[in-house]
Amino acid sequence: MSYQVLARKWRPQTFQDMVGQEHVLQALVHALETQRLHHAYLFTGTRGVGKTTIGRLLARCLNCETGITPNPCGECTTCREIMEGRFVDLIEIDAASRTGVDDMRELTDNVQYSPTRGRYKVYLIDEVHMLTNQSFNAFLKTLEEPPEHVKFLLATTDPQKLPVTVLSRCLQFNLKRMTPEHIAGHLNHVLSHEGIPFEEAALWLLARAADGSMRDALSLTDQAIAFGNQKLAASDVSSMLGTIDQRDIEKLVDTLVAGDGPGLLSEIQRVSDFAPDYGVILADLLSLFHRVTMEQVVPGSVDNALGDAGKVQSLARQLSAEDAQLFYQSALMGRKDLAVTPDARMGFEMTLLRMLAFRPGVERREPPTIAAQGAPALPENADEPGPAPAPVADAEKAPSSAAESPAAPTEPVSPVSSAPAPSEPVPEPTVSPVSEPSRGSEAAPPQPVESSPAVNSMPESAPAEDGPPPASYDDLPPEYLAYSEEPAARNPAPEAVTPPEPVAPAPSVPDAEMAESMPAPPAPTGQPEPSEAVPDSDQPEAAGMGSPAPAPAADEFHWPRDFRSLGIVGMPGNLASHAAMSRDGDTVVLTFDEGHARLLNDRHQDRIADALRQFFGDQVQLSVRQGHPGGDTPAAWEQRARQERQQAAEASIQNDPHVRSIVERFEGRVVEDSIKPVS
Template identity: 50%
Template sequence: MSYQVLARKWRPRRFQEMVGQEHVLKALVNALDDDRLHHAYLFTGTRGVGKTSIARLFAKSLNCEQGVSSEPCGQCTACREIAEGRFVDLIEVDAASRTKVEDTRELLENVQYAPTHGRFKVYLIDEVHMLSSHSFNALLKTLEEPPPHVKFLLATTDPQKLPVTILSRCLQFNLKNLVPERIVSHLKHVLGEETIRFEEPALWLLARSADGSMRDALSLTDQAIAFGAGSVTENDVRAMLGTIDQRLVYRMLEAIASHDGAEVLAASAELAGFSPDYAGVLGELISLLHRVALAQAVPEAVDNSLGDLEQVRELASRMRAEDVQLYYQIAVMGRKDLPFVPHAREGLEMILLRMLAFRPAGAAAAPVPAPSPQSASDKPAPTPAAPMSSAPASTAPPPISRPDAPAQQPQPSQPPQPQPVPEPIRQEAPKPPAAPREPYAPPVMEEPPMMDEPPPWDEYDAAPVGAAPVEATAVGEIAPVKKPEAAAAPQEAAAAVFEPVSPTERQEPAQVTVAAAMPRAVPFGETYPPMPERVEALAPEHWIALVAELGLTGMTDSLARALSLEQVSETRLCFHYSAEQDALLNETQRSRIADALHSRLGAQFQVEFREAVQTRETPAQYSVRRRLERKAEAVAALKDDPLVQQIIEQFGAHIEEESVTPLDPS
């Protein structure tokens, strides 16, 4: 009899023999025992987790001659034919090779006929996501309302490619990947029944390489049996899989924990003899660090996936938690750099050396190992400088060179004596006095950058101490307005740096009128009255025009435009703001707005800010309203234009109102 591979020989014959997937088996067993059967089932999951096996067991349970139950007899004709793959009423379809709509229609032509031998006609469609969109459309109606004697069992590894119309017509079961412990347990049972000698670490290597697939694990076990001439050993499995000796990974991490750079490089050199995949080696190191961190935080959460639980716990007791976290982050970030290094070994060694070089913030530096006696004798140790009195009287100490002193030529009458002199580094020459720096002048910025705590307003608006008042710039043609002279420094400092201002250009604050200080550059239509000629006549309605002439920029200008001027008196202006502005309208921003008001109005008064209901329109609200009004006027003008009306009538055109932009949107 020919040899049968383990994956086929040990395919489960009953639901009780299934490894894992208890959440799916429980639902199917209860449905079979309670006779609550659906007409379409969808099994999803990665390769080798039991989708087809569960579907065949379900078909066997439906057609067993002993009756529908979760425990088919396995001895009747239907059970034996289904197990051997020759049951006529179990139609298995490989959707990857029958993707055309003609194949699906041919398949569905026989749905209406009763089964030949069994109780149900079962359609098992594997890799159903490979069907074309036309095939899915042809399958929809039959899948939703099939005859009572038909059951559909669909299996796929990529459920995202299935139309939602198919998903909504099926009961979906998601099969999970198997953990290494479950795979190792099943491999022990299989090899024990097969009387094959094995080593448990080899089974852990096979289980981890299978990546959650039981079929892959059994296939790799078959390969390992052939590679090891009838036995499964750790060394043979490592050689077959091309993996490195895990002990080298532990050796590297132990050397890092001991801060032994020589041992780290020695382990790396031994590792290079295996010609490994260095990205895989780094991945093994990352996994080991993860397990060490688990052992430190939650000791009972560490598994024995490689049979190295004691080594992991020992490393966890030797290393600090913050060191483990730092090493893990360095390894993860260093893995991204491996494709960019000339040689992968260099990249791994640099990552390991980086772990030795860096330590968590606040941690004490690692002790530097003392040099050996042999290495200490190779080069003389530096000795402290001898006192001047111990030197011979005829020998003067070497002069100390200074940057600002001329070099001294050696005297020919006094050749240098072979006397031990102190090292020059032991004697520090006095530093020359620093050269005087130029006075710092702050750079002129047109718009301050956005920041959490912006600098004071004076850095951008007011002139430096001792400077003449700086002219403000606003929209349109604006008359030059000077800062109040109370904020200026003494005239002596101003005359030393800046050009003095002529008396004819100075104006008293009381003589500055609103019309002169705030010339309007933007027409406001008929909504607000014109600006008054004097400050005393200022009213809350004038805030719309006033804010445009303050010369504010950036966030300060945005905050000012969101304020509403509620109360005005000769000594106080009261502004209201919403709760959303409270975090941004800090003391710095309020000071900027107040300084700008004092500068423009040419008088000193109190500026108050309150978080309260805004009963008046803010400049920002006015701008939005005015923009919408101007756009509505532009749309109306287009509609009333005779040429536009003629185009609409002749060509059936229409006006896209969203694309209309007025020439003057203010």
């Protein structure tokens, strides 16, 4: 006996075998039980949902030898003949091939004859919307008042094409599209009885590809069995359908949730090897984020349409509502942009990178994915590395007199007071020996010593220049920033920085008046007035307020702290900020982990090496190694600084007496996620 395809072998033989059309079956069963039968039924719905099958089952129910019943015996001669397709009183007509008015006239002429074998003569007309207007007009009168022994069963996939005069003469039943759950469950039942091994993920892939049609699902299953050599594996079904696995979609979303940029690019590269339709991938992402949002807004409402209800619930707990909305809107706009992008993969990558870079709450940093908060603002042409600022001897001498006490102007200046003020310029880079850059103390925030009257009498000691502030400039409180910038605004800088003359012990009258007119910074409790000489032990820490750890000596170059002073921007700066640095003579060794080393190319290395040579001297060579950089990287250092500032801000809010009073009096609560440190 020849092989019978699954779609025909597993055609339902009773109403109980039908899947997913309960609303239709309930009405038919009750009508058969009460003998309230209409003369014309119209079944509508997409292909493969059971229109013809229900028509044949209804013909069996009407003509079974046991009587009119919703449960035909299936054993009598009539039932067997109908199941085998050779019952003389069941006339199946394909309206797509018999559309003429003559064919309809032949049908109406034979309607008057009584059935030969059965109780009713049943006309099953498939694709009835294909009939012409003339055929419908010839059929209308018979359809409205047929003989008592005739039942008309009409089936169509396009009821909009039927004349309203036909619709009004029939009981219309709209068969729904099969849900993926119904299809996957039925495929599980069929394959278990057929003895075919399968993976659960493969069934969900077939259920999605069937697009609501059970017949299509069974046909695709036949094809998948042949493709996989009598077994169903998810990878085989995905290859056969030309789609990517749902697990690939979940991996992409996992990298987005984790904020893993290198991992995201690796997943995109792996997915692109399948040459997929990126529009379909974005559609899958839209569906996933839609279901995540539904679960967040109405907990427990997630469906198992793709067999991933557990994953959706997990994402709903991990993602904030803002993140889910951003991801959804980014995927929606990215799908529109695919039609105008030069390359589909380019548009797909940009869509996912937007999701990664612009999540709510992510600091606006340069570069956006890796650079830390507090980095100096980049110029408009930031894609090209600018000259790296390098300290010179003159820059150290310029502010020395500003920190000297009026009572002892000739005392040597401490290393703390030798650091340039935030408003002071960074001198032009000069090529110096390797030992010179060890003075790179500009990364440490200076003291606010401009309050001394002697400073205002020496305008040449506070030069100003439109250059980027030091890397740790943002660590200072706002009041110190405002105070330290005013003298530079009033005293324009000369082009050359010259050592100041010795300062007189007592200020002159005009200088004293100018000093009194200057706004003084808010001093902590117990700190002397700004006009008084402040001992070095009472000065703010030169290592930077809010720094994550005690900084090294100010005259030493510290890679995590002073990395931003190298001026490495763009992708090279992103990669270098995740590397650990060590020195071996004139060789600078950068250690990268595997993920960042894979993204590093020759062009990136050349730009990093150029910046190092501008800072350390032309004799410096760059060596790149792959290993574990540890926590001594600029990115890790800046992350620790951000965490400490965040913890300090949260502690300040929690310990504030006014906040506590508000919480106690109004039964309020502090939303910790809304607390942000002042930059």
